[in-house]
Amino acid sequence: MGTNQLYKGSLATIVLKLLEEKGRMYGYQITQEVKAISDGELVITEGALYPMLHKLEAQGLLTVETEMAGNRMRKYYSITHDGQKEVVYRMAELEAFIRQMQSLLNPRIELA
Amino acid sequence: MGTNQLYKGSLATIVLKLLEEKGRMYGYQITQEVKAISDGELVITEGALYPMLHKLEAQGLLTVETEMAGNRMRKYYSITHDGQKEVVYRMAELEAFIRQMQSLLNPRIELA
DNA sequence: ATGTTTGCATAAAATACTTAGGTATATGGG
DNA sequence: CCCATATACCTAAGTATTTTATGCAAACAT
Numbered sequence: 001m002g003t004n005q006l007y008k009g010s011l012a013t014i015v016l017k018l019l020e021e022k023g024r025m026y027g028y029q030i031t032q033e034v035k036a037i038s039d040g041e042l043v044i045t046e047g048a049l050y051p052m053l054h055k056l057e058a059q060g061l062l063t064v065e066t067e068m069a070g071n072r073m074r075k076y077y078s079i080t081h082d083g084q085k086e087v088v089y090r091m092a093e094l095e096a097f098i099r100q101m102q103s104l105l106n107p108r109i110e111l112a
Numbered sequence: 113m114g115t116n117q118l119y120k121g122s123l124a125t126i127v128l129k130l131l132e133e134k135g136r137m138y139g140y141q142i143t144q145e146v147k148a149i150s151d152g153e154l155v156i157t158e159g160a161l162y163p164m165l166h167k168l169e170a171q172g173l174l175t176v177e178t179e180m181a182g183n184r185m186r187k188y189y190s191i192t193h194d195g196q197k198e199v200v201y202r203m204a205e206l207e208a209f210i211r212q213m214q215s216l217l218n219p220r221i222e223l224a
Numbered sequence: 225a226t227g228t229t230t231g232c233a234t235a236a237a238a239t240a241c242t243t244a245g246g247t248a249t250a251t252g253g254g
Numbered sequence: 255c256c257c258a259t260a261t262a263c264c265t266a267a268g269t270a271t272t273t274t275a276t277g278c279a280a281a282c283a284t
Contacts, residue, residue: 001241005121006209008240008271012117017217028262038212048241050264072249072262091217097118098210100150105129105203107149113272120240120271140231160272162233184231184280 001042011044011052013090016061019079020087026074027053053077061086113154123156123164125202128173131191132199138186139165165189173198 001007014034019025025033031044053075056062061083065076079087113119126146131137137145143156165187168174173195177188191199 004205004209005124005271006205007121009117009120010213011240014213014216026262028260032261034216037216041208042212042216045242046262046264047243047245047266052240054264069262070250074262093116093118094213094217096153097116098213100154101122101126101206101210104126104146104149104154105206107133117240123271138231140229144230157273158231158233159235159274159276164271166233181231182281186231 001044001048007042010094011048012056013094014044015049015052015056016079016083016087016090019062019077020084024076024078026076056083113156113160119154122206123160124168125206126156127161127164127168128191128195128199128202131174131189132196136188136190138188168195 001011015030018030018033022033027046027049031046031049034042034044053062057064057077059082061080062077063080065078067074067076113123127142130142130145134145139158139161143158143161146154146156165174169176169189171194173192174189175192177190179186179188
Protein backbone atom coordinates (compact mmCIF):
# COMPACT_ATOMS: atom_id res chain seq x y z
CA MET A 1 0.00 0.00 0.00
CA GLY A 2 2.56 2.45 -1.16
CA THR A 3 5.27 3.56 1.25
CA ASN A 4 2.90 5.06 3.79
CA GLN A 5 3.12 3.04 6.98
CA LEU A 6 -0.12 4.49 8.27
CA TYR A 7 -2.24 2.23 6.06
CA LYS A 8 -1.17 -0.77 8.12
CA GLY A 9 -4.20 -1.93 10.03
CA SER A 10 -6.69 -0.21 7.76
CA LEU A 11 -7.18 -2.95 5.14
CA ALA A 12 -10.06 -4.76 6.88
CA THR A 13 -11.85 -1.46 7.46
CA ILE A 14 -11.51 -0.47 3.81
CA VAL A 15 -12.72 -3.84 2.52
CA LEU A 16 -15.68 -4.03 4.89
CA LYS A 17 -16.85 -0.48 4.25
CA LEU A 18 -16.49 -0.81 0.49
CA LEU A 19 -18.55 -4.00 0.47
CA GLU A 20 -21.17 -2.39 2.66
CA GLU A 21 -21.50 0.41 0.13
CA LYS A 22 -21.24 -1.51 -3.12
CA GLY A 23 -23.14 -4.57 -1.96
CA ARG A 24 -21.09 -7.19 -3.74
CA MET A 25 -17.59 -7.24 -5.16
CA TYR A 26 -14.91 -9.70 -6.17
CA GLY A 27 -11.28 -9.44 -5.09
CA TYR A 28 -9.72 -8.08 -8.23
CA GLN A 29 -12.53 -5.55 -8.51
CA ILE A 30 -11.73 -4.27 -5.03
CA THR A 31 -8.09 -3.63 -5.93
CA GLN A 32 -9.13 -1.70 -9.07
CA GLU A 33 -11.85 0.28 -7.35
CA VAL A 34 -9.57 1.40 -4.53
CA LYS A 35 -6.86 2.35 -7.00
CA ALA A 36 -9.37 4.37 -9.03
CA ILE A 37 -10.92 6.18 -6.07
CA SER A 38 -7.49 7.10 -4.70
CA ASP A 39 -6.12 8.22 -8.08
CA GLY A 40 -3.53 5.46 -7.98
CA GLU A 41 -2.21 6.48 -4.56
CA LEU A 42 -3.56 3.50 -2.65
CA VAL A 43 -2.64 0.16 -4.18
CA ILE A 44 -3.88 -2.94 -2.40
CA THR A 45 -1.66 -5.88 -3.25
CA GLU A 46 -3.29 -9.22 -3.93
CA GLY A 47 -0.93 -10.87 -1.47
CA ALA A 48 -2.57 -8.81 1.24
CA LEU A 49 -6.12 -8.78 -0.06
CA TYR A 50 -6.88 -12.45 -0.66
CA PRO A 51 -5.73 -13.64 2.78
CA MET A 52 -7.75 -10.81 4.32
CA LEU A 53 -10.90 -11.80 2.42
CA HIS A 54 -10.46 -15.39 3.61
CA LYS A 55 -9.97 -14.20 7.16
CA LEU A 56 -13.06 -11.99 7.17
CA GLU A 57 -15.06 -14.85 5.70
CA ALA A 58 -13.77 -17.21 8.39
CA GLN A 59 -14.84 -14.66 10.98
CA GLY A 60 -18.35 -14.64 9.55
CA LEU A 61 -18.16 -11.01 8.44
CA LEU A 62 -18.34 -11.84 4.73
CA THR A 63 -19.94 -14.53 2.58
CA VAL A 64 -18.81 -15.78 -0.83
CA GLU A 65 -20.58 -16.79 -4.00
CA THR A 66 -18.51 -18.27 -6.79
CA GLU A 67 -19.67 -17.41 -10.29
CA MET A 68 -18.32 -17.88 -13.77
CA ALA A 69 -17.76 -14.86 -16.00
CA GLY A 70 -17.43 -16.56 -19.36
CA ASN A 71 -14.81 -19.18 -18.56
CA ARG A 72 -13.19 -17.41 -15.65
CA MET A 73 -13.98 -17.76 -11.98
CA ARG A 74 -15.09 -14.86 -9.86
CA LYS A 75 -15.66 -14.99 -6.13
CA TYR A 76 -18.15 -12.35 -5.11
CA TYR A 77 -18.02 -11.25 -1.49
CA SER A 78 -20.94 -9.76 0.40
CA ILE A 79 -21.15 -8.40 3.91
CA THR A 80 -23.08 -10.33 6.58
CA HIS A 81 -25.15 -8.99 9.44
CA ASP A 82 -22.18 -9.42 11.78
CA GLY A 83 -20.08 -7.68 9.14
CA GLN A 84 -22.39 -4.68 9.19
CA LYS A 85 -22.06 -4.42 12.95
CA GLU A 86 -18.30 -4.63 12.50
CA VAL A 87 -18.39 -1.77 9.97
CA VAL A 88 -20.13 0.46 12.52
CA TYR A 89 -17.45 -0.42 15.06
CA ARG A 90 -14.61 0.09 12.59
CA MET A 91 -15.88 3.47 11.50
CA ALA A 92 -16.13 4.58 15.12
CA GLU A 93 -12.53 3.42 15.57
CA LEU A 94 -11.45 5.40 12.53
CA GLU A 95 -13.09 8.54 13.84
CA ALA A 96 -11.50 7.99 17.24
CA PHE A 97 -8.11 7.48 15.63
CA ILE A 98 -8.40 10.67 13.59
CA ARG A 99 -9.53 12.68 16.61
CA GLN A 100 -6.73 11.30 18.78
CA MET A 101 -4.08 11.98 16.16
CA GLN A 102 -5.34 15.51 15.71
CA SER A 103 -5.33 16.22 19.42
CA LEU A 104 -1.89 14.67 19.73
CA LEU A 105 -0.35 16.33 16.73
CA ASN A 106 -2.21 19.64 16.55
CA PRO A 107 -2.27 20.45 20.25
CA ARG A 108 -4.39 23.47 21.03
CA ILE A 109 -4.33 23.09 24.79
CA GLU A 110 -1.19 23.06 26.87
CA LEU A 111 -1.24 20.50 29.66
CA ALA A 112 -0.26 21.19 33.24
CA MET B 113 -1.97 0.56 21.87
CA GLY B 114 -5.38 -0.57 22.92
CA THR B 115 -7.43 -2.71 20.56
CA ASN B 116 -7.52 -0.20 17.72
CA GLN B 117 -5.59 -1.65 14.80
CA LEU B 118 -5.32 1.72 13.10
CA TYR B 119 -2.55 2.91 15.41
CA LYS B 120 -0.19 0.42 13.80
CA GLY B 121 2.39 2.35 11.86
CA SER B 122 1.78 5.61 13.70
CA LEU B 123 4.25 5.23 16.57
CA ALA B 124 7.23 6.88 14.88
CA THR B 125 5.06 9.81 13.77
CA ILE B 126 3.72 10.31 17.28
CA VAL B 127 7.16 10.17 18.90
CA LEU B 128 8.78 12.49 16.38
CA LYS B 129 6.02 15.10 16.50
CA LEU B 130 5.84 15.06 20.28
CA LEU B 131 9.58 15.61 20.54
CA GLU B 132 9.42 18.39 17.99
CA GLU B 133 6.83 20.14 20.14
CA LYS B 134 8.17 19.47 23.60
CA GLY B 135 11.82 19.82 22.70
CA ARG B 136 13.18 17.09 24.93
CA MET B 137 11.64 14.05 26.59
CA TYR B 138 12.64 10.71 28.07
CA GLY B 139 10.96 7.44 27.23
CA TYR B 140 8.82 6.95 30.28
CA GLN B 141 7.69 10.56 30.05
CA ILE B 142 6.49 9.98 26.48
CA THR B 143 4.30 7.07 27.56
CA GLN B 144 2.74 9.15 30.36
CA GLU B 145 2.24 12.23 28.21
CA VAL B 146 0.51 10.29 25.44
CA LYS B 147 -1.70 8.53 27.96
CA ALA B 148 -2.62 11.86 29.54
CA ILE B 149 -3.35 13.67 26.27
CA SER B 150 -5.51 10.81 25.04
CA ASP B 151 -7.40 10.41 28.36
CA GLY B 152 -5.98 6.92 28.74
CA GLU B 153 -7.17 5.77 25.35
CA LEU B 154 -3.75 5.51 23.73
CA VAL B 155 -1.26 3.50 25.73
CA ILE B 156 2.22 3.12 24.25
CA THR B 157 3.85 -0.02 25.58
CA GLU B 158 7.48 0.15 26.58
CA GLY B 159 8.22 -2.93 24.51
CA ALA B 160 7.28 -0.91 21.43
CA LEU B 161 8.63 2.45 22.50
CA TYR B 162 12.22 1.70 23.49
CA PRO B 163 13.11 -0.22 20.33
CA MET B 164 11.53 2.59 18.30
CA LEU B 165 13.57 5.26 20.10
CA HIS B 166 16.73 3.25 19.41
CA LYS B 167 15.77 2.88 15.78
CA LEU B 168 15.05 6.57 15.29
CA GLU B 169 18.34 7.39 16.96
CA ALA B 170 20.18 4.94 14.69
CA GLN B 171 18.54 6.66 11.71
CA GLY B 172 19.88 10.00 12.89
CA LEU B 173 16.43 11.45 13.54
CA LEU B 174 16.92 11.70 17.32
CA THR B 175 19.85 12.29 19.65
CA VAL B 176 20.22 11.13 23.24
CA GLU B 177 21.62 12.69 26.38
CA THR B 178 21.87 10.53 29.47
CA GLU B 179 21.30 12.34 32.73
CA MET B 180 20.91 11.31 36.34
CA ALA B 181 17.77 12.31 38.21
CA GLY B 182 18.95 11.70 41.76
CA ASN B 183 20.26 8.18 41.50
CA ARG B 184 18.19 7.13 38.53
CA MET B 185 19.10 7.25 34.87
CA ARG B 186 17.10 9.20 32.36
CA LYS B 187 17.73 9.22 28.63
CA TYR B 188 16.49 12.44 27.12
CA TYR B 189 15.74 12.37 23.41
CA SER B 190 15.77 15.40 21.14
CA ILE B 191 14.95 15.75 17.48
CA THR B 192 17.73 16.40 14.97
CA HIS B 193 17.63 18.52 11.83
CA ASP B 194 16.96 15.39 9.78
CA GLY B 195 14.29 14.50 12.31
CA GLN B 196 12.53 17.81 11.73
CA LYS B 197 12.49 17.18 8.00
CA GLU B 198 11.06 13.75 8.72
CA VAL B 199 8.31 15.31 10.87
CA VAL B 200 7.23 17.50 7.95
CA TYR B 201 7.12 14.43 5.74
CA ARG B 202 5.25 12.35 8.30
CA MET B 203 2.64 15.01 8.89
CA ALA B 204 2.02 15.28 5.17
CA GLU B 205 1.60 11.51 5.08
CA LEU B 206 -0.88 11.65 7.94
CA GLU B 207 -2.95 14.29 6.19
CA ALA B 208 -2.85 12.28 2.97
CA PHE B 209 -3.94 9.19 4.85
CA ILE B 210 -6.85 10.96 6.50
CA ARG B 211 -7.96 12.49 3.21
CA GLN B 212 -7.78 9.14 1.43
CA MET B 213 -9.72 7.37 4.15
CA GLN B 214 -12.39 10.03 4.08
CA SER B 215 -12.76 9.88 0.31
CA LEU B 216 -12.81 6.09 0.42
CA LEU B 217 -15.19 5.71 3.31
CA ASN B 218 -17.46 8.74 2.94
CA PRO B 219 -17.89 8.61 -0.79
CA ARG B 220 -19.85 11.51 -2.21
CA ILE B 221 -19.21 10.74 -5.86
CA GLU B 222 -20.31 7.58 -7.60
CA LEU B 223 -17.74 6.22 -9.99
CA ALA B 224 -18.45 4.97 -13.49
C1' DA C 225 8.38 -4.70 54.79
C1' DT C 226 5.96 -4.68 50.72
C1' DG C 227 3.58 -3.09 46.73
C1' DT C 228 3.42 0.51 43.29
C1' DT C 229 5.59 3.80 40.49
C1' DT C 230 9.48 5.31 37.99
C1' DG C 231 12.88 4.21 34.43
C1' DC C 232 15.64 1.53 31.61
C1' DA C 233 15.98 -2.78 28.63
C1' DT C 234 15.44 -7.21 25.66
C1' DA C 235 13.43 -11.44 23.54
C1' DA C 236 9.81 -14.52 21.93
C1' DA C 237 5.48 -14.54 19.78
C1' DA C 238 1.81 -12.62 17.16
C1' DT C 239 0.25 -9.69 13.41
C1' DA C 240 0.15 -7.40 9.04
C1' DC C 241 1.96 -6.63 4.99
C1' DT C 242 5.41 -7.00 0.91
C1' DT C 243 7.65 -9.50 -2.35
C1' DA C 244 7.81 -13.10 -5.25
C1' DG C 245 6.27 -16.52 -7.05
C1' DG C 246 2.36 -19.93 -9.35
C1' DT C 247 -1.91 -21.15 -12.41
C1' DA C 248 -5.14 -20.04 -16.05
C1' DT C 249 -8.26 -17.38 -19.28
C1' DA C 250 -8.99 -13.28 -22.32
C1' DT C 251 -7.55 -9.72 -25.42
C1' DG C 252 -5.18 -6.60 -28.46
C1' DG C 253 -1.09 -5.49 -31.40
C1' DG C 254 2.37 -6.72 -34.51
C1' DC D 255 0.31 -16.88 -34.78
C1' DC D 256 2.85 -14.93 -30.86
C1' DC D 257 3.39 -12.31 -27.05
C1' DA D 258 2.59 -8.85 -23.76
C1' DT D 259 -0.87 -7.19 -20.84
C1' DA D 260 -4.99 -7.52 -18.29
C1' DT D 261 -8.04 -10.30 -15.66
C1' DA D 262 -8.72 -13.51 -11.78
C1' DC D 263 -7.60 -16.61 -8.39
C1' DC D 264 -3.95 -18.33 -4.92
C1' DT D 265 0.12 -19.26 -1.41
C1' DA D 266 4.68 -18.93 0.91
C1' DA D 267 8.87 -16.71 2.49
C1' DG D 268 10.57 -12.67 4.29
C1' DT D 269 10.18 -8.18 6.66
C1' DA D 270 8.41 -4.86 9.84
C1' DT D 271 5.80 -3.55 13.76
C1' DT D 272 3.74 -4.42 17.89
C1' DT D 273 2.28 -7.35 22.02
C1' DT D 274 3.39 -10.01 25.74
C1' DA D 275 6.40 -11.41 28.97
C1' DT D 276 10.23 -10.78 31.31
C1' DG D 277 14.31 -8.61 33.90
C1' DC D 278 16.87 -5.09 36.75
C1' DA D 279 16.98 -1.28 39.99
C1' DA D 280 15.77 3.03 42.58
C1' DA D 281 12.06 5.81 44.88
C1' DC D 282 8.03 6.24 47.38
C1' DA D 283 3.88 5.31 49.89
C1' DT D 284 1.40 2.24 53.29
